Each structure stands twice: as C-alpha cells, then as structure tokens.
Amino acid sequence: MIARWTGMACLVGALAYPAFSHGTEQERHLTPAQTSQIDGDIQAFLKRFDVTGAAIAVIDRGHVVYTQAYGLRSRDGQLSVRTDTPFEIGSITKQFTAAAILQLQEAGKLSIDAPLATYLPDAPHAKEVTLRQLLSHTSGLQDYLSGPEPESEIDRLASHPISYRDLTARIQNLPLAFEPGSHWSYSNTGYLLLGRVIEVVSGESYRAYLQRHILSPLGMSHTFTYADAVQPTGTALGYRHVEGRRERSPDLHPGWTGAAGFLVSTLSDLERWDRGLASGRIVSIADYDAMKNETVTTGGQKTGYGLGLFVSKVFDQPRTGHTGGTQGFTAADEYFPQQQTRIIALTNSGDKTPEAGEAITNIVFTRLHPALVAKADEPAGHEPAGVNAMARSSFGELQAGTVYRSFTAKLGGRLVEGPGKKLMAQFAGYGNVSRAIFKGAEERDHQTWYRYVLIFSPGVRMDYCVRIDGDRVAGVSFG
Structure with missing residues (x-):
C-alpha cells in the first residue's frame, strides 16, 4: 500500500450477480426504500468528492443480498464500472x-x-x-x-x-x-x-x-x-x-x-x-x-x-x-x-x-x-458550555491552515512551524463540519479531554478530541 493522504453521478444499472455464488438471494432483505436511499447517498458522496467509480456488495448472514456499480472504470472512452470489475485492493x-x-x-x-x-x-x-x-x-x-x-x-x-x-x-x-x-x-x-x-x-x-x-x-x-x-x-x-x-x-x-x-x-x-x-x-x-x-x-x-x-x-x-x-x-x-x-x-x-x-x-x-446509528449519534450529557463551538472552530482552522485563533499561543505557534501544513493537507478535503457530537470527557495524565464525533456528510465522520485551557484549545487528537 502506498498511503497518500465533474462527472461522477452516473449510476450503472447492471447487477452482475451471476458472478456471485449466492445470486438467488439478491435483494432478499433490502426494501426498495433502502436500495433507493443507499444509491442516492452513494451518488451524492461520489459527486461531492469527485470519485470516478465504485462497486459495492452487501452480504447478509452469508447471502449476497445486494450489488451495485457506479460511475466509470475508465474516463478514456467513458467505460462504465460493472459489479465484476477488478479493482486494486x-x-x-x-x-x-x-x-x-x-x-x-x-x-x-x-x-x-x-x-x-x-x-x-x-x-x-x-x-x-x-x-x-x-x-x-x-x-x-x-x-x-x-x-x-x-x-x-x-x-x-x-x-x-x-x-x-x-x-x-x-x-x-x-x-x-x-x-x-x-x-x-x-x-x-x-x-x-x-x-x-x-x-x-x-x-x-x-x-x-x-x-x-x-x-x-x-x-x-x-x-x-x-x-x-x-x-x-x-x-x-x-x-x-x-x-x-x-x-x-x-x-x-x-x-x-x-x-x-x-x-x-x-x-x-x-x-x-x-x-x-x-x-x-x-x-x-x-x-x-x-x-x-x-x-x-x-x-x-x-x-x-x-x-x-x-x-x-x-x-x-x-x-x-x-x-x-x-x-x-x-x-x-x-x-x-x-x-x-x-x-x-x-x-x-x-x-x-x-x-x-x-x-x-x-x-x-x-x-x-x-x-442503531441514531442511537450511537446521541450526544452525551453534561457538555460544558462553549466547548462544542471551540471543537468546531479549531478543526475548521486546522483545515484552513492559516490562522489559529482558537488555539493557545503555544499550540498555535507549533502548528505554524510545520505541522499545520500537514494537517491542512490531511483534513481540508473533508469539507465543512455539519455536526459535532459530544461523546463525553476522559482523563489523560491528569488532564481533561473532551471527545467528539465530527460529521461532515453521510458516511464521512471522524473522532476528534480537544483539551481546553481557559477559552482556547491546548491539545487535539484524532481517532
């Protein structure tokens, strides 16, 4: 693996389930509403992040219940992805x-x-x-x-x-x-x-x-x-x-x-x-x-x-x-x-x-x-006043990579010296935070950290922890 930190809304309707061993179970457990919602959300994701093509399979209790292909396997010649298209894994x-x-x-x-x-x-x-x-x-x-x-x-x-x-x-x-x-x-x-x-x-x-x-x-x-x-x-x-x-x-x-x-x-x-x-x-x-x-x-x-x-x-x-x-x-x-x-x-x-x-x-x-997802995304109680806003603003500044007003002078200075550019490259592509869900506080080395789940768009989420000193962010970590 080499790790590296327009035209994509095309849904291809070919369901090539004969390539699967359990094709007779196609859509056994998925309702038309579920498949419509899944396809709509995936198409929106692919369009927002300009992903050329994708293929998905859902296997429920050992049975293939849904497969679908989206977009292009090659932009040269506008060749569509199929559910049997090989991808590097x-x-x-x-x-x-x-x-x-x-x-x-x-x-x-x-x-x-x-x-x-x-x-x-x-x-x-x-x-x-x-x-x-x-x-x-x-x-x-x-x-x-x-x-x-x-x-x-x-x-x-x-x-x-x-x-x-x-x-x-x-x-x-x-x-x-x-x-x-x-x-x-x-x-x-x-x-x-x-x-x-x-x-x-x-x-x-x-x-x-x-x-x-x-x-x-x-x-x-x-x-x-x-x-x-x-x-x-x-x-x-x-x-x-x-x-x-x-x-x-x-x-x-x-x-x-x-x-x-x-x-x-x-x-x-x-x-x-x-x-x-x-x-x-x-x-x-x-x-x-x-x-x-x-x-x-x-x-x-x-x-x-x-x-x-x-x-x-x-x-x-x-x-x-x-x-x-x-x-x-x-x-x-x-x-x-x-x-x-x-x-x-x-x-x-x-x-x-x-x-x-x-x-x-x-x-x-x-x-x-x-x-299950709605229950998991319920915020924890006793969120301190103002911390949610600081979590959101601090992450936005990490994405922008320019000024660090939400941070303490010490941490902001360290970000300017170099790490800020790396974090900007890593996080800018996620887009704006739509919701910051408070998940509780924890003690680390006698310091209090506040845990959040940041939601950007359907499927795109990130664990984000902040430590507060006064009215500024003094530490951050990413899950």
Whole structure:
C-alpha cells in the first residue's frame, strides 16, 4: 500500500450477480426504500468528492443480498464500472499474507512466535522482532515508505522497479520506533518481510503460494496482482486529486508493495475469500479467531488490530475487516458480527481525505440500521458550555491552515512551524463540519479531554478530541 493522504453521478444499472455464488438471494432483505436511499447517498458522496467509480456488495448472514456499480472504470472512452470489475485492493492484501503465514504454522513449517531471524537472518532487527509482532504491527520497525525524501519524491520512486534488498535497505540502519510489543504502529515493512518469509519457508514465490493454497482452492479466478504479465481486460484505472485537480494516478511498481498490497480483485472474489476464511477452509477456525482477536501491548493497551485484521467499532458496533489504498484506489471489506452483515466497497479513487471505500461502507450501514446509528449519534450529557463551538472552530482552522485563533499561543505557534501544513493537507478535503457530537470527557495524565464525533456528510465522520485551557484549545487528537 502506498498511503497518500465533474462527472461522477452516473449510476450503472447492471447487477452482475451471476458472478456471485449466492445470486438467488439478491435483494432478499433490502426494501426498495433502502436500495433507493443507499444509491442516492452513494451518488451524492461520489459527486461531492469527485470519485470516478465504485462497486459495492452487501452480504447478509452469508447471502449476497445486494450489488451495485457506479460511475466509470475508465474516463478514456467513458467505460462504465460493472459489479465484476477488478479493482486494486491495496492493504486488504495483508489478510491474505497473514492467512498464508498461519497456514504454514499449521503445517509445522514455522512458528509465529519465533524471531524473524529464524527465517530471515539478514533482515532488519531480525533477532529483536517476532513474526507475531510483524503480523500485529507491534514490531516497531520503521515503514519503508517513510523515507527521508518528500512525499512527491516517494511518489515518483514508487513507479520504478526496486529490489527486495534495496527496499529493506531503506530501513536497515534505522532504529526501532519502540520496544517490540510495547506499542502499535502500522508498518508496511512488517508485511513485506512476511511475504519474504512465505517464500523462504514454502520454496515458492509469494504469488505462486497464494495461487496454489488460497486463490485456486476458493475459485478466486478474478484475483491477480498488477505484477502479472497477463491481466484481465476491464480492470479499473486509478485516479486521484493533486492540488484539487483530478488526474490518472501513476502505476505502482509491484516491487514497492508485494505482500503488503499488490492484489487486484472483484466483489465476488472477495466474498469467496471472506466466506472461505470464516468457514475454516483457509486456516483453522481457531486461527481465524486469532486473526480477529485484538492484540494488546505489553503495557496492556488495546491496539485495534489482530493478525491481519482491524478490530474496531463504528456506530458503537463491533467491526472487523481491512481497508486498502494505493495511489489510485481505495477499498474496504468490513464485517459487523452482531448484525452478521458484510459490506464490501471498491473504488478507483486514491484520495485518502476521506477514504472513499470506508465512507461507502459507513453509508450502507447507516441505511441498513438507521436506529442503531441514531442511537450511537446521541450526544452525551453534561457538555460544558462553549466547548462544542471551540471543537468546531479549531478543526475548521486546522483545515484552513492559516490562522489559529482558537488555539493557545503555544499550540498555535507549533502548528505554524510545520505541522499545520500537514494537517491542512490531511483534513481540508473533508469539507465543512455539519455536526459535532459530544461523546463525553476522559482523563489523560491528569488532564481533561473532551471527545467528539465530527460529521461532515453521510458516511464521512471522524473522532476528534480537544483539551481546553481557559477559552482556547491546548491539545487535539484524532481517532
């Protein structure tokens, strides 16, 4: 995954459910009102954020109940997205890598609690980190994408070939960010190394291993990598915005992503993957449970991540799954266990502010379970006077990146020195805050922080915390 922080209101009516194994259940649980609301909200979202195309699937209690396609897979020739259009899925690839590692452990060929040096003695910090820590992003290894170059230079470099040795050399001499196991930090490096472990232990290339042990057994005939010499016709092209202008995204070289994020797939193949994984066909049920079990640091802090799967809540509802993003695509594959509902969204928009894939899954869930969402969005009681206004105004100033009147002089000065520009680039694209929902106060290091959920538009929301000193904001954090 390479993380990067007009004409889109076209709804394509083709429902290509024959590509799914459960097509006879189409729309079994969705009313015409729900489908109309979902489509209207998604079209509005795509238009507002200028997303070129998208495809969605809703799976209820194991049955595909709705699929739909929107917009264009290619602006050249105005080619429409179909529900069987392949999209890059970015870091959703990490689920496959994690499952492959667990398969090899079940076969007695490795142990996830062994040091990395057991399999890759020359890897960075190989004696200090375990495979489990790589799987859970608790290794402390620096991300190879966070080099000394400016982001624009990484963007250029990632379009050119690079060897495994040169990629690991980028972080070879960097210290660990923290003692392994003590904290959580998302690291593509960990999954790059896990992909190499798979090759060394199995004696196969990563691509060949996936094909023989995962893709073929599950009948995932429309999943491939953008390293493959022969690729299906009809694959979506990626787009993104640079300084407000939409452009074709540059092609990533697979050497930069590999086991961390170079798969391309379809709605139906991802549904097959999810069903196969959950049924014990890929790894044992015990190992699938381990993938969904939230990792806890050595200090007792929850991380929000298991082994290849995020473990979180949205609308106060448990959720497991993964998102993915490359320079021209975002995707989300999210499961809500209490509702037994899975929502998959694939888009050919590389913008991360907001991520279209995750926003679309939020939109769909909101229309499927409006009462749950309404309850989750009820404000907590005892909101201090004036704090809501300060939360809204301070976030607006972070988006504008010019003056910081809502902040204390100390924090405002720090923002001007540099972080302000980064935060402006990260948040400006969300648009205006339509609602700031107070969710209570909490103590951190003897200081009171006020928690909010900021709502921007259907599906687009963010956790935002502020600390107040007098009538100014003295600290902010983002969930």
